[in-house]
Each structure stands twice: as structure tokens, then as C-alpha cells.
Amino acid sequence: MTESTFKLTYATMFNPPEELHRRYEDTLRNKKAQLGKNYGMIINGKERYSAEVFENRNPANTDEVLGVFQKGTRQDVEDAVQSAKTAQIKWKRIPWQERVAIIRKAADNIDKRIYELAVALSLEVGKNRMEALGDAAESADLMRYACDQMEANDGFIHRMGKDPLAGYDATNISMMLPYGVWLVISPFNFPCALTGGPAGAALVTGNSVIIKPASDTPWAPRIYVECLLEAGVPEGVVNYITGSGSEVGQTLVEHPFIDGITFTGSYDVGMRIYRSFSQWIYIRPVIMELGGKNAAIVSKNADLETAAIGIMRSAFGLQGQKCSACSRVFIEEEVYDDLVNLLVTLAEKITVGDPTRREIYMGPVINRNSYQDYQNYIDDLRKSGRILTGAKVFTEGDYAKGFFCAPTFVADLPLTHPLWQQEMFLPITTIAKVDSLDQAMTYTNQVKYGLTGGFYGTEEEAAWFFDNIEAGVVYANRPQGATTGAWPGFQPFGGWKASGATGKQAGGLNYLQQYMREQSRTLIRRIS
Numbered sequence: 001m002t003e004s005t006f007k008l009t010y011a012t013m014f015n016p017p018e019e020l021h022r023r024y025e026d027t028l029r030n031k032k033a034q035l036g037k038n039y040g041m042i043i044n045g046k047e048r049y050s051a052e053v054f055e056n057r058n059p060a061n062t063d064e065v066l067g068v069f070q071k072g073t074r075q076d077v078e079d080a081v082q083s084a085k086t087a088q089i090k091w092k093r094i095p096w097q098e099r100v101a102i103i104r105k106a107a108d109n110i111d112k113r114i115y116e117l118a119v120a121l122s123l124e125v126g127k128n129r130m131e132a133l134g135d136a137a138e139s140a141d142l143m144r145y146a147c148d149q150m151e152a153n154d155g156f157i158h159r160m161g162k163d164p165l166a167g168y169d170a171t172n173i174s175m176m177l178p179y180g181v182w183l184v185i186s187p188f189n190f191p192c193a194l195t196g197g198p199a200g201a202a203l204v205t206g207n208s209v210i211i212k213p214a215s216d217t218p219w220a221p222r223i224y225v226e227c228l229l230e231a232g233v234p235e236g237v238v239n240y241i242t243g244s245g246s247e248v249g250q251t252l253v254e255h256p257f258i259d260g261i262t263f264t265g266s267y268d269v270g271m272r273i274y275r276s277f278s279q280w281i282y283i284r285p286v287i288m289e290l291g292g293k294n295a296a297i298v299s300k301n302a303d304l305e306t307a308a309i310g311i312m313r314s315a316f317g318l319q320g321q322k323c324s325a326c327s328r329v330f331i332e333e334e335v336y337d338d339l340v341n342l343l344v345t346l347a348e349k350i351t352v353g354d355p356t357r358r359e360i361y362m363g364p365v366i367n368r369n370s371y372q373d374y375q376n377y378i379d380d381l382r383k384s385g386r387i388l389t390g391a392k393v394f395t396e397g398d399y400a401k402g403f404f405c406a407p408t409f410v411a412d413l414p415l416t417h418p419l420w421q422q423e424m425f426l427p428i429t430t431i432a433k434v435d436s437l438d439q440a441m442t443y444t445n446q447v448k449y450g451l452t453g454g455f456y457g458t459e460e461e462a463a464w465f466f467d468n469i470e471a472g473v474v475y476a477n478r479p480q481g482a483t484t485g486a487w488p489g490f491q492p493f494g495g496w497k498a499s500g501a502t503g504k505q506a507g508g509l510n511y512l513q514q515y516m517r518e519q520s521r522t523l524i525r526r527i528s
């Protein structure tokens with residue numbers, strides 16, 4: 001396998017070509033020599049600096065300052081919104097084919113800078129190198145998928161039927177048109193894909209965009225914005241503004257010129273934004289991608305080796321900090337002991353440490369709050385359940401300056417315990433024995449979330465699972481990941497219930513239309 005024949009996705013990432021490692025390591029060396037730069041915001045195509053700044057530190061080594069970023073002000077918000085509003089008027093008039101060409105070029109720019117993006121993602125998020133490369137590659141593929149959808153739908157301009165009018169000729173056209181200024185607020189765990197996917201969709205459909213990244217991870221989104229500008233996205237059509245969610249983010253949400261929002265993040269913040277954005281004289285679109293509490297169900301007929309590897313990968317990939325992470329497992333009693341043994345064996349082989357190192361599977365958790373949450377949850381789980389493995393933080397030697405937590409499986413937690421319901425967003429997964437698949441399904445659906453789900457068993461049982469689970473992205477018999485690893489064009493990704501707002505999933509057939517509104521145009525000509 002060479003790099004040129006290798007297609008990176010979350011399902012293929014386990015055995016990459018050697019060249020990919022070499023190029024990642026070369027870029028890492030290079031970037032490490034230049035850490036700590038001061039990065040501006042980008043408003044109307046210009047760098048913008050603030051009186052107040054914040055540091056972006058490496059969660060694997062908090063002594064390392066990766067970069068210094070700006071605390072945006074109300075004035076910065078105002079200027080970003082005004083420039084986006086002005087610039088959008090020209091952008092929407094550019095033929096859609098030209099917008100497609102620019103966004104495709106931006107996707108190519110991401111590919112060209114993929115190692116730089118991956119290094120930034122490893123250092124600021126704590127992603128291992130393959131997860132980091134995957135995040136960057138996914139953002140490019142999400143943008144390409146949006147371009148493909150524009151083409152497949154002829155720019156969403158369709159000639160409709162002629163109404164049967166005697167003496168007149170009718171031209172009826174349905175056009176999908178952009179809303180205007182679109183706000184993209186992204187989370188820390190996929191700073192590139194979950195900025196690039198929504199922003200790419202908003203831009204190719206003719207909206208202008210304001211990007212507000214998570215404060216823990218502003219670096220990769222900044223490189224992403226450079227890729228857009230270098231591709232020819234005009235000044236003001238894309239703006240990048242940094243600062244805290246509760247100040248800069250909230251000020252943006254409350255601005256009357258914001259025409260639509262894509263928010264990806266936690267349920268609590270998402271609901272607050274949803275309610276706040278609805279305080280207006282008319283209804284504006286809001287796309288929400290929120291949390292998860294994803295379960296895997298294992299039948300007595302399952303291939304247990306496949307189930308174990310799939311569950312382990314989804315429970316502990318990115319330290320359990322994926323919205324799609326497998327945080328609950330329900331196992332039929334006949335195979336419970338055997339599968340638990342396999343899971344514990346696999347978890348104990350997981351390497352934890354500096355995520356830029358080739359052999360490391362799990363890096364640090366994102367910040368001190370998450371590190372403290374892990375320890376608090378473990379204290380509670382120790383009292384209420386039975387720790388099967390993990391349940392410790394690493395503090396010695398190379399671990400001393402980072403937020404390193406052990407992958408943890410917990411059994412015998414009463415099913416009434418609140419941690420069966422709450423998204424912990426950490427490398428902690430709870431496991432329960434069930435009498436039947438029906439019982440497993442009842443527990444699976446008994447949470448407010450409905451993002452992803454996994455199943456291991458016969459194909460007949462899998463059909464039953466697909467029919468009954470209340471979740472947007474569901475997999476059966478998948479060793480690459482029980483509940484994680486969707487890729488644009490292959491698995492449309494989005495949540496039901498408290499995990500999402502619109503039921504139309506990213507990287508799928510129904511997503512792009514959400515960034516446009518329909519205008520029905522009728523022109524009448526008298527013919528007699």
C-alpha cells in the first residue's frame with residue numbers, strides 16, 4: 001500500500017502506509033520548532049488583534065504554549081457580522097458552479113496542508129496521529145460531498161410544470177437560495193471537520209460565514225480558514241472570530257443579522273442557543289448536532305472477537321470524547337463473562353501517552369475540568385458499581401504535565417444510576433448483563449439521546465435492531481467501531497431526539513438543502 005493508493009477514513013485508518021508516518025513526523029518536528037505564535041482573528045479578510053488574548057496549551061504537556069489567540073470583543077462581533085452581510089450580496093450572485101470550484105479548491109488546499117492540520121489537531125486536542133489525520137481529511141471530504149450534491153441537483157434550480165392557462169405561457173422555476181449570514185459554532189473534539197463541514201455547506205450554497213471555534217481548539221480552524229481564503233473565498237465571505245462561548249459566542253447568537261446557525265456541541269449549550277435564537281420576530285433555521293449516550297448491544301450469537309474490538313475502539317478512541325463514543329454496553333447473559341474478559345484484555349493493552357507518538361492510542365483528555373470530572377465520576381462509580389479495569393489517572397514521569405486517564409470499564413452499576421443517562425464524554429464505559437435482546441433495546445432507548453448505536457449478532461437480529469433502535473447512525477457487526485467512524489458519502493451522520501435538531505444528516509443526501517430556502521418563480525407571457 002502506498003500513500004497515493006490509500007484512502008483515509010475512520011474505518012481504514014488502522015493500517016496506514018509507512019510514508020504517512022514519515023510525513024507526519026517531519027511536520028511535527030517542524031511545527032514544534034515554531035510554537036507560541038500570536039494568531040489574529042480574520043475579519044473582512046484582515047488580521048485583527050485584541051487587547052486581551054488567551055493561550056492555547058497542549059493538554060499532553062501544559063507547559064507547552066501552542067499559540068496565543070485573541071479574545072474577541074463586541075466590536076469585533078459587530079464588524080464580522082457587518083462584513084459578512086455586505087460580502088454575501090456579491091457571493092450569492094456568483095454562479096453556483098464557480099462557488100463549487102472554489103470550495104473544491106479549498107478542499108484540495110486542506111489535503112495539501114493535511115499534515116500541518118493533523119499536527120495542530122494532535123497538539124491542541126490530544127488526538128493520536130490517525131485520528132488527527134482523519135479529522136482533517138473528513139473536513140475536505142465533507143466539502144467535496146457538498147459540491148457533489150450541488151452538481152447532482154443542478155444547483156437546486158428546477159423547472160416546474162406549466163399551469164394550463166389558455167392564452168398564456170407560464171415559466172415556473174423552483175430555486176433554492178441562501179439565507180444570508182451563517183454562524184458556525186464548533187466543538188473541541190472535531191475542530192476541523194465540524195467547522196469545515198458546516199462552513200463548506202453554507203458557503204457553497206451562497207451564504208457568508210462566521211466561524212467561532214471552541215476556545216480549547218482555535219488553531220486547526222484558523223488553518224482551515226486560511227485554506228478557504230487561499231482558494232479564493234472572497235474577503236468578508238468567511239470570518240474567523242475567537243473568544244469565549246459565553247461572551248463572543250452568545251453575542252453572535254443574539255445578533256439580529258445572523259440568518260442561520262449550525263451549532264455542534266453539548267446538549268445544555270445547544271438548548272440555550274436554540275432558545276436564545278428563537279427570541280426574534282420570525283423563525284430562523286438552526287442546525288444542532290448535540291451529545292450522545294450511545295449503546296452497543298451484543299447477542300448470544302455474536303462473534304465475540306469482532307464485538308470486543310469494535311466496542312473497545314468506540315469506547316476509547318479519542319479518549320471517549322466523541323459524540324458517537326460507545327458509553328454503554330448491554331450483553332446477553334450467555335456470553336457476558338466471555339465478552340467482558342475479552343474487553344478487559346483489550347483495554348489493558350491500550351497505550352496512553354503523548355498522542356504524537358506512533359505507538360500511542362489514547363492521548364490526554366481535553367482540559368483540567370474534564371480531568372477532574374473523570375476523577376469525580378470514578379469516585380462515584382467505585383462506590384456504586386464494580387471497576388473492571390482502569391479507573392486511575394497517570395501522574396508520574398512523562399505523564400506529570402498532562403491530563404492522562406486510564407480507559408475504564410465498569411460493571412454492576414444499578415440501571416437506575418444517573419450515570420447510565422448522562423453523557424460523561426470521557427474514557428468510561430458501563431456494561432450490563434441482560435436477559436434478552438428486548439430488554440437491551442428497552443434500556444438502549446431509555447435515554448434522551450439518540451445519536452449512534454451498535455449491534456453484534458445474526459443478520460436477522462441486526463434487522464430487528466435497525467428497526468427498533470431510536471438513533472440516527474446505526475451499525476451492525478462492525479469491528480472498525482461499534483458506534484463510531486462515520487464518513488461522508490458512506491454514513492450520513494446526525495442525531496435523533498436530544499442528539500440533533502433537524503433529522504437531516506451531514507454527509508448525506510438531505511443535508512445541504514437546510515442552508516437554503518426555496519423561492520418559487522412564476523413568469524407569465526401572453527401568447528394570444
Ligand code: NAP
Binds near residue numbers: 244251264269273495
Ligand atoms: P460545548 O461546551 O457545548 O461548546 C461547543 C461550542 O459552543 C464551543 O465553541 C463553545 O465555546 C461554544 N459556546 C459555549 N457557550 C456558548 C454560548 N452561550 N453561546 C454560543 N456559543 C457557546 O461542547 P464541547 O465541550 O466543545 O464539545 C463536546 C460536546 O459536543 C459533547 O456533548 C459532544 O457530544 C458534542 N458533539 C456532538 C457532535 C454531533 O455531531 N452530534 C459532534 C461532536 C461533538 P467555548 O469553547 O469558548 O466555550
